[in-house]
Amino acid sequence: MSVSQTLRQATGEDAIDGVIPRHAALPESPEELAQILADASRDRQLIVLRGGGSKLGWGRIPSRVDLVIGTEKLNRLLAHRHGDMTVTAQAGLPLAELNRRLAEHRQYLPIESAFEPATIGGIVATNDSGPTRHRFGTPRDLLIGVTLAMTDGRLVKAGGTVVKNVAGYDLGKLVSGSHGTLAAIVDATFKLLPIPLASTTLVATYADGNALAHDVAVISGSQVELSAFDIRVSNEGRGILLMRMASSPAATAAQAAEARRLLTSTPAAVTGDEERSLWEEQIRAPWADGGTVVRLSWLPSKLPAVAALISRIDQSACQVSTFTGRAIGSGLLRLEGADSAIAAAVGVLRQSDDVGHVVVLRATPGLKSQVDVWGSASGALDVARMLKHKFDPADVLNAGRGPI
Amino acid sequence: MDHRVVEQFKDAVGPEAVLSEPVQLVTYECDALPHLRSVPELVLLPRSAADVQAIVRICNKEGVPFVARGHGTGLSGGALPVPGGVVISLAKLNRVLDVDIPNRRVTVEPGVTNLEITRQVAPFGYYYAPDPSSQQVCSIGGNVAENSGGAHCLKYGFTVHHILAVEAVLTNGDLVEIGSTLADAPGPDVLGLLVGSEGTLAIVTKAVVRILRKPESVQTLLAAFDSISEAGSAVSEIIAAGIVPAAVEMMDAVAIEAAEAAVHPNFPPADTVLIVELDGPSAEVAELFAIVEAICQRSGATRVEVAKDEGQRGRIWKGRKAAFAAMGRISPNYYVQDGVVPRTKLPEVLGRIRALGEREGLRIGNVFHAGDGNLHPLICYDERIEGQSELAERVAGEILIYCVEAGGSITGEHGVGADKKEFMPKMFSQDSLDVMQSVRDALDPKRLCNPGKVLPTPRLCGEVPGPYREHPVERAGLAERF
Numbered sequence: 047m048s049v050s051q052t053l054r055q056a057t058g059e060d061a062i063d064g065v066i067p068r069h070a071a072l073p074e075s076p077e078e079l080a081q082i083l084a085d086a087s088r089d090r091q092l093i094v095l096r097g098g099g100s101k102l103g104w105g106r107i108p109s110r111v112d113l114v115i116g117t118e119k120l121n122r123l124l125a126h127r128h129g130d131m132t133v134t135a136q137a138g139l140p141l142a143e144l145n146r147r148l149a150e151h152r153q154y155l156p157i158e159s160a161f162e163p164a165t166i167g168g169i170v171a172t173n174d175s176g177p178t179r180h181r182f183g184t185p186r187d188l189l190i191g192v193t194l195a196m197t198d199g200r201l202v203k204a205g206g207t208v209v210k211n212v213a214g215y216d217l218g219k220l221v222s223g224s225h226g227t228l229a230a231i232v233d234a235t236f237k238l239l240p241i242p243l244a245s246t247t248l249v250a251t252y253a254d255g256n257a258l259a260h261d262v263a264v265i266s267g268s269q270v271e272l273s274a275f276d277i278r279v280s281n282e283g284r285g286i287l288l289m290r291m292a293s294s295p296a297a298t299a300a301q302a303a304e305a306r307r308l309l310t311s312t313p314a315a316v317t318g319d320e321e322r323s324l325w326e327e328q329i330r331a332p333w334a335d336g337g338t339v340v341r342l343s344w345l346p347s348k349l350p351a352v353a354a355l356i357s358r359i360d361q362s363a364c365q366v367s368t369f370t371g372r373a374i375g376s377g378l379l380r381l382e383g384a385d386s387a388i389a390a391a392v393g394v395l396r397q398s399d400d401v402g403h404v405v406v407l408r409a410t411p412g413l414k415s416q417v418d419v420w421g422s423a424s425g426a427l428d429v430a431r432m433l434k435h436k437f438d439p440a441d442v443l444n445a446g447r448g449p450i
Numbered sequence: 451m452d453h454r455v456v457e458q459f460k461d462a463v464g465p466e467a468v469l470s471e472p473v474q475l476v477t478y479e480c481d482a483l484p485h486l487r488s489v490p491e492l493v494l495l496p497r498s499a500a501d502v503q504a505i506v507r508i509c510n511k512e513g514v515p516f517v518a519r520g521h522g523t524g525l526s527g528g529a530l531p532v533p534g535g536v537v538i539s540l541a542k543l544n545r546v547l548d549v550d551i552p553n554r555r556v557t558v559e560p561g562v563t564n565l566e567i568t569r570q571v572a573p574f575g576y577y578y579a580p581d582p583s584s585q586q587v588c589s590i591g592g593n594v595a596e597n598s599g600g601a602h603c604l605k606y607g608f609t610v611h612h613i614l615a616v617e618a619v620l621t622n623g624d625l626v627e628i629g630s631t632l633a634d635a636p637g638p639d640v641l642g643l644l645v646g647s648e649g650t651l652a653i654v655t656k657a658v659v660r661i662l663r664k665p666e667s668v669q670t671l672l673a674a675f676d677s678i679s680e681a682g683s684a685v686s687e688i689i690a691a692g693i694v695p696a697a698v699e700m701m702d703a704v705a706i707e708a709a710e711a712a713v714h715p716n717f718p719p720a721d722t723v724l725i726v727e728l729d730g731p732s733a734e735v736a737e738l739f740a741i742v743e744a745i746c747q748r749s750g751a752t753r754v755e756v757a758k759d760e761g762q763r764g765r766i767w768k769g770r771k772a773a774f775a776a777m778g779r780i781s782p783n784y785y786v787q788d789g790v791v792p793r794t795k796l797p798e799v800l801g802r803i804r805a806l807g808e809r810e811g812l813r814i815g816n817v818f819h820a821g822d823g824n825l826h827p828l829i830c831y832d833e834r835i836e837g838q839s840e841l842a843e844r845v846a847g848e849i850l851i852y853c854v855e856a857g858g859s860i861t862g863e864h865g866v867g868a869d870k871k872e873f874m875p876k877m878f879s880q881d882s883l884d885v886m887q888s889v890r891d892a893l894d895p896k897r898l899c900n901p902g903k904v905l906p907t908p909r910l911c912g913e914v915p916g917p918y919r920e921h922p923v924e925r926a927g928l929a930e931r932f
Contacts, residue, residue: 129686129794130823152692173639186639187611194885202882208790210608210822211859212597212646213866213877214904215886219610219642228638240692263552267575269666271731297734304731343632347552376633402632425626426640429893433638436888449637 052078053113060114062094062102062447063411067111074119076193076201076232083230084199086113087438092445095226098140098163101172104407105225105447107414115230117167123147124233125207132190132207134235137167153238156182156273158325160333167231173223176329177274177290180372182239185222191235192218197438201232209237220433227448228430228437242273242292246302247321250287250313251280255353258285261309262349262373265289270305276328277349277377278370285353287373288328289313290321332368332378338388339380339408342401346374351400359394363387378407389416396421420449451491451534455512459494459536462504467542469493478537481524482584485785485839486868490517490531497542499617499625499655505538506653507623515898518653520560520592523584525786526867528596528648532901540591543655546570555614555631557658560591564598567659576661579606582863583771594654597646599863601697601770604821605729606662608863610645617656618644621894631658643889648865649900651893665729668696669739670757672766673746674720678702681722682797684749685820688726689793691745693738695821699725704780704815705773705828712776715769718753724820725766773817774828781813781830785842788864789853793823802852803827810845812838824862825853851876866904874906 052074056067068091073079086093091112096102098118117138124134128151135144141157141164148154157169158176168174170192175184182188191205194217204217221228252258258277265275265287274290291301302315316324332339344352356379360366364383371377381388388409395404406419430450434441459468469475470492480487491514496502509516515535522529531537544561551574556567564585567578581600582588588598593609594616606612615629629641644651675681678700685698701709701723709715717723726742728735739756746754757763777784791799800816803825807814815828827849831842850860850873860866860873874883887905891897901907 127792127794129690130792131689132792173634183607183611186642187607196885200881200885202885203878204882204886206857206859206877208792208823208858208862210599210603210790210819210824210862212599212608212863213859213861213870214874214882215889216597216610216642216646217885217889219639220889222639222642223636224638240694243692266554267663269663269731271665271734293731293734294737296737297731300733301731341634343630343634345553345632372633403630403634403636405634405636420636424630424635424637426628426635427637429620429626429628429640430638432892433640433643433889436892437885 052082056114062111062114063107063414065108065111067094067114069113070116071113072116072119076120076195079115079120079230079232080195080199080201082115083195083197087197087440087442090440090442093442094444094447095171095230097138097165097168098161100159100161100164101168101174104172105444106419107411108445108447117165120232126151127207128153131238132209132235133238134191134207134233135166136233137165137231139166140164141166141169148238149241152241154241155188155236156239157185157188158329160330166234170222170231170234171224171226177276177325177372180275180374181273186219188236189218189222189234190237192221193232194221194229195232196229197440197443205235207235225448226444227450228434228443244295244298245290245292245317245321246298247288247290247316247324248302248305248313249316249324250309250311252285252287252311255285256350257310258287259350259353261287261311262346264308265305266346266374268304268308270301270308274325275373276371277373278328278331288324290325328370331370332380333408337367337380337382338406338413339378340392340395341376341378341403341405341407342395343376343403344401348400349373355395355398355400359391362391364391385410385413385416388413392417451514455508455514456492458508458512459492459505462508463494463496463501467495467497467501469495478519478531478539481519481522481527481529483525483527483867483869486527486530488531488533490535490537492536494536494538495542496538496540499619502538502619502653502655503623503625506619506621509536509898510622510896513896513898515901517900518591518595518649520589520595521563521587523588524592524596524865524867525788526861526865526869528865528867528903530868538653540589547656551576554661555658556661557656558590559656560589560594560654562590564588564590564593567661571661575664577664578659579612579662580609583774590657590659591654594645594657595647595649596863596865599824601699601819604698604819605694605696610642612660613641613645613657614660615658616641616644616654618652618654620652621896621899625655648867648904650890650904651899667732667735668727668729668763669735670725670727670763670766671743671746672717672755673724673726673751674718674753675722675724675751676720678722678800679797680750681724682820684724684746684751686794687745687749688742691741693728693742695726695742696729697725697727698819698821699770700816700818700820701770701773702816704813705817708776708780708815709769709773711779713768713772715765717769718755720752725770770817774826777815777828777830782832782834783830783839783842785829785831785846787825787827787829787846787849788861789825789850789858790862791823791825791853791856791858793821795856795858796820796823799825799852799856803849806845806848810841812842812845814845819862822862823858847873868903871904871906
């Protein structure tokens, strides 16, 4: 099949920050994907790779997009080796669908997304994660192998299907967080975990930010092992800690009892469907409704300073409508207000010594024209650019939009 | 080496930091894989990142190949010197720079040993998780280069999961920070590429590592089995029960015999012993450990010994961790491999290895991480017998092929190095290898940084292939192997 037959005119539905691509392609095989990439790259067409499209707005405004390549037809679960606790899935398979199928063998990939359509490829490309990163890390920590389509049309593999393997360069790690700037992810292999037999979440509420920070430090320094440890600020401005313990039933109960003993606040215990909804709400809250979403990180010991910083921003011309995150160092802020006020708030965050890696994830084109969404330069990005020059010499992949 | 270049090195780092006497150089001719040897032209002993930068700049300008070296405990010839090149020993960059307990981070120079990090933080109830068997002596820089594992990586992951950031000297001499002490640095995970790149992309001069709170409880048992398949089915059942042990190790009769001869761990007589360790909150460990014990009994264990205290636990681990070195007690020479197979393929591949040993007339011991399928076949041979060294090398290669055929890998934690690079095409297509080469060319365009490692190349001129042969210095009684 010639590539031109697989292209279609793009429509308004394919728009990225209001820019409508010229063409769209939905390859049906890895070979076809690689061929489309090679042809487009040779012709210096600017390419955006798209999974479920749920995070397509992350990045700078494109000057133009010639071709958007969707992976929705590369959506097969290639192998669930349940005895070995590994899975290989094509890039276009939605994470939620994958986890539904892994559950048949009481296993799961411990990554959460706020977005139902989020795909495996998009999860790896953004290295986006949820509350269970507290225990199991981000997608890069679970990824053990990858197949990539390079801009010259080669299909290459790195890593493998075994959980322990140091042969060759780990290109899977390299494309984690690359936002489609180095190569197209064709499939990915992950190590899996058994679904815990029992789970309880303790919810503790604080009027005083220092008391909350004190309890975060106490729990972090204790031998209570949490599978998730989140914070959020309620609508009333109260701090909330969410602590999930997931293990065998007796162990879960004992852990919850120990955590209660250590906390200065008396927590409520939530289980079952109520617990599930609580976490779904926690994951989705920053993305609900409109507003700008900003990601930021901090050292665990800086939590009180971070709380003070956020409350200062809330008292400025822009309003903090949601603050959620991982208690020991990563969060999402939802900001509302005029573009200029939000741009000023982003500037305040970036100037602060208490937080770092301030990235604007969701923003209006107006705001994006006022702030660089990715923020500061780094040595790692310089090295990444040296690699991009080899991987994408025509500089067509996510050109001008991605972090490199 | 050109005298002019030697003088430049002396000017840059001081004459005392430049070793050039043959007797000094011979110490650096190999790492812990002694059958690959090559004497470097010079050994340089930088004391700071600035020294490393100066050295690398001279190498870059003069076209001198360089090999970074930690404490030389690598098992794949990753620190094998390059003919005509220099070795940059990071042993003197050995300071612990910062211990930050509230943020659970420790910053060290690359020459600090793995165990030293745990020593620093143990008084506060913390530890550094990756625990290669050589942890008392291996350097953190070497661990970063090799992405070292250890017995406990089934639950806790490898070095790459515990390094937050590094400072590194690029091949042009630039000093860069890669990674971040904070989460979510935007952009491609260059740190993840660098960890495990076997010293071929940059030289790490500082590392920030994550430390973990010591688990509340640790329980260890040793179960004896009459067959490897019974032990294997016990492992499968443990995993199927949804239990993720901290470690699952297996030793066969040959390895048990060697360990007994060397460190007397008093293992029960058995065809196979299985060591299972659980750690975590006390209630969890107690509950799951009872299940593990029952599974071992049900799978046909002839004996199950539970470590009652830290002393007994230490004894079990001593037997396991000493197994490599102990092989010297039962065989004049041995060859260690590091292949990985999917856990479910363990019985099949171990059967093939046993048959191979019988067919070729070599004893092969097996000590391995059963939980993650990482084999360490120990191929016993006697170099004094004509042709046996070559036979051992061929058998070792055959085992790697079995691992790849089973869907596994040629190396789980020792690295490809100089030892296994010729097997890379068994795992990866030429296109994949070419793209890996392009990664290297991007960061090391002059191909001076640890050349001849990881990716297959024709044998380097002057590099002596094949198993270890006695060195002239040894023959003359001036040095001995240890």
